[in-house]
Structure formats: C-alpha cells, structure tokens
Amino acid sequence: MTSCHPAERGTVLKNPLDEERRPGEIPVLPDDREVAVETDSALAERVSEFTVRRMSTYYRILLNLERHGVDTVSSARLAELCAVTSAQVRKDLSYFGSFGTRGLGYQVSDLKGAIVGILGLNRRWTMALFGAGSLGHALYFYQGFRDDGFHFTHIFDADPARAGEKWNDVEILPAADARKTLQTNRVDIGVVATPEEAAQEIADLLVDLGVKGILNFAPKQLAVPANVRLRNVNLAVALESLSFMLSK
Numbered sequence: 639m640t641s642c643h644p645a646e647r648g649t650v651l652k653n654p655l656d657e658e659r660r661p662g663e664i665p666v667l668p669d670d671r672e673v674a675v676e677t678d679s680a681l682a683e684r685v686s687e688f689t690v691r692r693m694s695t696y697y698r699i700l701l702n703l704e705r706h707g708v709d710t711v712s713s714a715r716l717a718e719l720c721a722v723t724s725a726q727v728r729k730d731l732s733y734f735g736s737f738g739t740r741g742l743g744y745q746v747s748d749l750k751g752a753i754v755g756i757l758g759l760n761r762r763w764t765m766a767l768f769g770a771g772s773l774g775h776a777l778y779f780y781q782g783f784r785d786d787g788f789h790f791t792h793i794f795d796a797d798p799a800r801a802g803e804k805w806n807d808v809e810i811l812p813a814a815d816a817r818k819t820l821q822t823n824r825v826d827i828g829v830v831a832t833p834e835e836a837a838q839e840i841a842d843l844l845v846d847l848g849v850k851g852i853l854n855f856a857p858k859q860l861a862v863p864a865n866v867r868l869r870n871v872n873l874a875v876a877l878e879s880l881s882f883m884l885s886k
Contacts, residue, residue, distance in 0.1 A: 685733050689730050689733065690757075692720065692722065692726070692730050693730060693753055693756060693757060694757060695720055696716060696720065696727070696730070696749075696753060697750060697753045697754065697757060697759075699716060699719045699720060700716075700746050700749055700750035700753065701750060703746050704746050704747055704750060708746055709745065709746055709747075710742065710743045710744065710745055710746060711743055711744055711746055711749075712724075712743035712744075713727045713728050713738070713743065713744070715743075716744070731749075734752070734756050735752070737749055737752060759786050759787050760787075761787060762787050762789060763787055763788045763789065763826045763827060764789055764791045764824075764825040764826050764827070765783075765788055765789065765790050765791065765792075765825055765826065765827040765828070765829050765853075766790070766791065766792040766793075766794065766816070766820060766825045766827075766828050766829065766844075766849075767790050767792065767793045767794070767829045767831065768794050768795075768813065768816070768828065768829065768830050768831060768832050768836075768840045769794075769795060769830065769831035769832035769833075769855075770793055770794075770795035770797075770800050770803070770805075770810050771795075771831065771832075773831045773855060774793070774795075774831040775805070777790075777829060777831060777855070778790050778793065778805050778808075779805070788827070790808060790829075791808065791823070791825060792808065792811065792816075792819060792820065792823065792825065793805060793808055793809070793810045793811065794810070794811050794812070794813045794815070794816045794819075795810055795811075795812070795813060796812075796813040796832070796836065798812060813836075813840075816840075816843060817843060817846075817847065820847050820849075821847065824847070824848070824849075825849060826849070826850070826851060827849065827851040827852070827853060828840070828841075828844040828849045828851070828852045828853070829852075829853045829855070830852065830853070830854045830855060830856050830860075831855045831856070832856055833856065834856045834857050834858035836856075837854060837856035837858045837860060838858065838860055838861065841854070841860045841861070841862055841868075844866075845862055845863060845866055849866075850865065850866055850867060851866070851867045851869075852866060852867070852868045852869070853869050853871065854868060854869065854870045854871065855871050855872075855873075857872055857874060
C-alpha cells in the first residue's frame, strides 16, 4: 500500500517547484535533493526515502496503465495520477537515467521495466516470517508480495502448538529452530510480526545471521547496525495520524 509523499547536499536553496504546485499536490521536501549518480550503493545512500516511495507508486500506476492497454504516458499525466508536479516526476526519474522523449512522453512498458530494475523487482527475494498469528497469516497470504518477487520460505512461531502446521507448502517451525534453520537456508529479508517483547531478540538473531533487510511490524523501535536496512510499519501510528487529522 504505497502512497506518493512528499540540489547537491549542502546549502538548501529555495524550492523552484513551490510556485508551480497546484492545490492538493505534495511538496518536495528539503531532504529530497538532487545528487550525482555514482555507483548503485552510493545512489541507494543518497536518494531519499520519499523518492523511492514515489518510484514504487509510479511502478504501480504504469502497471495499471499497461493492463488497460495504454502505450504512452506523459509526465503530466503520470504526475496527475500521483498528485505531484510533472517536474517532480522528471526529477525523480533523472536520478536513475534518461527516460522518455520530449513531446512524446514515456513508453509505458519500457519505463515500467526500467523501474522494475531500479526497485530490485527483477529478482526473487526470500523472506523468513517470525510470528504466525493473525498479522503473520495476513502477510504470508498477501498475493501482492509474490507478484513482486517476495517469497516467504520460512515461518517461525514461539507457540509449540503451531509447529508442523503448514501454510501452503511452508511448514511452521519452532522459533527456537530459527538460527539452525537459517544458517543453512539463508534468506534476504526477515519479517517481524511478533509481540513487541520478542522483536529485538529476533532482530539480533537476524543480524547475527547476516540478514541485511528487516521489515518490522512489531510496535517497537528496533536497534540494528548501520549496515542493516530496517523498515518499520506501525499500523497504530497510521491510525493515530488519521484520528489527529479527523479530529481537527
């Protein structure tokens, strides 16, 4: 469920897009600055999280356009569908190369394919799920993950009664077996869907095993080394943000 969010590092200049932004559009934030494209790892460090989120949304928009038989799309139309300016679309894409033809726009399938590569969706990602409760069940059976190349290959739960249960072709294993299992069957990403009191111990285990990506749904801020990519998803915080806005 991705939504669009709102020039070299150093002095922050006045945002030239402020004057051309239409009502309801999301502004360019100060952290969203242009940088020179260097190596892939340097680019990943420099491109803002907001840009990556918008790229993910562009991908979904393009996927939908392709399904409806649309061959080309202008930056203005893409911007309209994402509630940003066309300048923002062009700026985001410019981080990663040169796309489209002036006056003609973008070939939908070509741009979609390029963004697939940019987001790393052109490969298979393996994931270990910790927590086989209601949230874990919903995450495991969400087809959208598999459509984008994210596959749960292991499930662990602290409840011994769950051991041996199968979700599709993946057997739920005792949490105590996680280290031994993942030492010989490595995964790319660990997904934490446990109560908060167990979350940090699981994160520590994943770090020890060399897992470099953690998606955390537990309502706890986890501590991980700088070389581990951590993303927190707190549904309560999202609802509290809505309740704040609705109460005004």
